Amino acid sequence: MTESPSRPPAAHPARAALAALRRCLVIALFAGVLLGWAADGRASDGDSDPLEGYNRVMFEINQTVDGLLLKPAAEFYVLAVPEGVRFRISNVLGNLGEPLNLLNNLAQGKMERAGTSFMRFTVNSTVGVVGIFDVATDWGLERAPEDFGQTLASWGVGGEPYLVLPLLGPSNPRDAVGFGVDWVADPVGHLMPAEGGVARGVLSGVSQRAEHIENLETLERTSVDFYAALRELYKQYRENAIRDGAAGASLEVPDYDFDEELDGYYDEDLDSYLDEDLEKYLEEK
């Protein structure tokens, strides 16, 4: 018997699992967004976090899940797969994201960047052998990543309030909606068989987590409030992505009156004797 293309979608276990996962995520996103919008309209100054109570609880839950599942998986991946291969895998995954970059660039009217995404996908899928080699970057076509959260931002939607999503982590209602829309709209997702979609999702989760094992450990070890540090990191990271990496609007750093305000609280002589220390160190090495 030949396989009929019109078989019911739920007949395959991978497809069913994907559908279930999708349903869970949609519910989680929806709940999160409602929560976020319910809290919006309250205090909205720069560092506001009106959902802090809920966010901290969800952050702890996510940390636990990460410690039990995602981080060990990422560590195993790092052990089992050599760095060069991991690098190629992340190239392939990045290349599969280019059509979505293209669509979001178009939605924002960024024609030059849309062209870059198109060219990158064309060049890397062919010359770069399904994206294994990022030839485009070598040719001066640097990635022009855009997602629907950024598209919404370009249409004027703000990034408040901060919202920690179940499993997905740091976010806000805008980016949560963006994530959902990207998932549904992703052309590559529609063209892939269900098993491929699941494999792609798991692999990109593990691969991205693996890239940050060291960074996150160092950040946690060197911060006095890991939750607040990640919250601020996420906000600035998203603002930077929305600006496409251009130098940020200057955050004001006042010029303090050193003679009056800081006098006696630091040792100005430090300057001179440390100079010698450093020169000695650099000479020795």
Place this chain on the structure above:
Amino acid sequence: MSIPITRRAFAAALVAAFLVAAMAGQRAQASEDDPAFVFIEDVGGQAVAVLRDKANSTFEEREAAFRAIMVKGFDVPLVSRFVLGRHWKAATEEQRKAYMNIFLDFIVRVYASRFDSYGGEEFVVRSVIDDESGDKIVRTQVLRPSGGQPVHVDFRVRERKERLKVIDVVVEGISMLHTHRVEFTSVINRKGLDGLLGDLQARLDAPVESAAE
């Protein structure tokens, strides 16, 4: 037949790719003579030199070198003061002194730790932007030896007493200065300034794990 069309599209793609590459190369920088450009090349070069030969140094030695680089090249008093925000005004004399001492140790530990995973990278100063605040923003890139995406690092430079000083380091758009301010405010709001001082000390007392093996 669709093959010729695909080929033509592909050829067009190639030509366009080369044009984009050529344009990127043409955007020459005119800011190489800027004192801030030279200053950051110098500071970055020193940090790179410390991180280059990690097999022959301990983390403690590298941290000591970072301390020297930062005391010399950073406006540590300004950073300390800014990060504490409005809580500086409410602090007592003793608290301020304790804080100034501990903050220097803390920020040195932070930079030494977070940059310790770097090794064979190349550090390139790209351009200098005059910020509307009067500060200079020096844009740099850290090029990975493995050939991954370069890391963008901006240094915010301010002049004080005729010496250039770094007041902020912005890695991929994330400002160390503002992240610290937000983090410290969060701790002070929950535990008070003495609580923050205790937490900072605890971080400094914790064992250091070096990224280098």
